[in-house]
Amino acid sequence: MRLEELSEKSVLKYVVISLLTIMLTTIIVVISLNFETLKNNFFDRQVETLTIIPPNENDILRIVFTGVSTPLTPYIAQQSVVLSINNKNYVFDAGSRSTANFISEGSLEAANIEAVFITHTHSDHIGSLGELILASWARGRTLPLPVYGAGKEIQNVVDGFNLAYKPDRDHRTAHHGQEFFVPENGLLQAQLFEVNENELLIFEDENVQVFAFNVPHGPIHGSVGYKIISGDRSVVISGDTDVMNSYDFINGVDVLIHEAIIEPVSTAVSQSAKRLGNERISEIFNDINDYHANLIDYEDNPGLLSRLEGIELGLLALIHIIPDKDNVIVKRALKKFSSQSSHDVVVAEINMVISLPLNTKEIIIK
Numbered sequence: 001m002r003l004e005e006l007s008e009k010s011v012l013k014y015v016v017i018s019l020l021t022i023m024l025t026t027i028i029v030v031i032s033l034n035f036e037t038l039k040n041n042f043f044d045r046q047v048e049t050l051t052i053i054p055p056n057e058n059d060i061l062r063i064v065f066t067g068v069s070t071p072l073t074p075y076i077a078q079q080s081v082v083l084s085i086n087n088k089n090y091v092f093d094a095g096s097r098s099t100a101n102f103i104s105e106g107s108l109e110a111a112n113i114e115a116v117f118i119t120h121t122h123s124d125h126i127g128s129l130g131e132l133i134l135a136s137w138a139r140g141r142t143l144p145l146p147v148y149g150a151g152k153e154i155q156n157v158v159d160g161f162n163l164a165y166k167p168d169r170d171h172r173t174a175h176h177g178q179e180f181f182v183p184e185n186g187l188l189q190a191q192l193f194e195v196n197e198n199e200l201l202i203f204e205d206e207n208v209q210v211f212a213f214n215v216p217h218g219p220i221h222g223s224v225g226y227k228i229i230s231g232d233r234s235v236v237i238s239g240d241t242d243v244m245n246s247y248d249f250i251n252g253v254d255v256l257i258h259e260a261i262i263e264p265v266s267t268a269v270s271q272s273a274k275r276l277g278n279e280r281i282s283e284i285f286n287d288i289n290d291y292h293a294n295l296i297d298y299e300d301n302p303g304l305l306s307r308l309e310g311i312e313l314g315l316l317a318l319i320h321i322i323p324d325k326d327n328v329i330v331k332r333a334l335k336k337f338s339s340q341s342s343h344d345v346v347v348a349e350i351n352m353v354i355s356l357p358l359n360t361k362e363i364i365i366k
């Protein structure tokens with residue numbers, strides 16, 4: 001075809017194709033010449049995202065909920081609350097699956113776990129201890145991990161996890177070398193205490209003071225809650241407990257993290273299970289009512305609502321909710337409680353973060 005036979009449209013088409021070919025060739029040449037650099041940059045960004053924890057802003061006490069559920073909702077991580085300040089982390093309970101959330105949350109350095117505080121030895125509060133020490137050890141902790149708890153049972157729990165994970169420690173030490181994976185740093189170390197008075201100071205460092213207090217969660221001996229003070233901010237974690245007789249001792253705290261049961265719903269589940277012939281489930285849902293904290297007064301039993309009346313709180317965060325917090329009836333009950341409560345109420349979700357900047361009154365929920 002001669003040039004004069006080409007239409008204007010065809011000329012435009014050839015020009016576009018030529019330009020695209022030149023651009024494509026240029027891109028291929030540039031990529032080929034810089035392939036190693038581009039590839040390395042890509043990998044560096046991915047590895048950075050997965051492994052580097054950027055430093056957090058100092059002097060902000062952060063509460064990170066890495067586990068919020070109970071044995072009755074096993075598909076959600078069971079109870080664990082991390083308090084984090086100045087890039088040091090303090091773990092309160094380590095329920096199953098919670099370590100995965102600790103790692104995936106992205107702002108918590110497992111090597112910088114200063115201590116673990118156990119409220120009691122029910123499985124939904126200790127199930128992830130083995131994964132937690134492994135994560136902390138692998139990330140480079142330089143000491144055994146202290147595990148605080150009331151009563152001798154904590155020693156058994158720690159000894160049991162250390163024994164169960166011994167083969168794992170041996171294999172990793174043999175593979176990576178003793179100097180790199182120092183065996184002692186992969187151990188949990190029990191720190192036992194007994195609370196005989198109202199509150200007992202059990203831990204103190206440059207960031208936090210941790211006090212323990214007894215809570216009614218019989219028949220378990222040594223069920224405690226914790227009050228954490230950091231500068232001028234304070235947090236109380238109830239652990240598992242029936243409604244306490246008095247909450248005067250927490251008056252003025254910034255955040256109360258309290259467990260909850262919706263007793264009318266739990267009772268209805270028990271009755272329904274009985275009608276359906278499942279006596280075991282009926283019995284379990286009946287039994288659990290007496291050692292968890294009902295929200296609203298029910299059949300002459302005082303609820304958290306009336307017991308917290310007159311207590312000054314910055315925020316009430318409900319956790320460990322029975323039955324499942326995502327059930328529509330429970331959601332309605334939680335809404336009713338929130339609307340009747342004189343306090344600001346939030347229901348803890350996985351990896352929800354509550355920030356308390358020191359020397360302020362701010363409470364930021366994300």
Ligand SMILES: [Zn+2]
Pocket residue numbers: 070071079122124125240320
């Ligand atoms: Zn529990």
Ligand SMILES: [Zn+2]
Pocket residue numbers: 120122217240
């Ligand atoms: Zn319990």
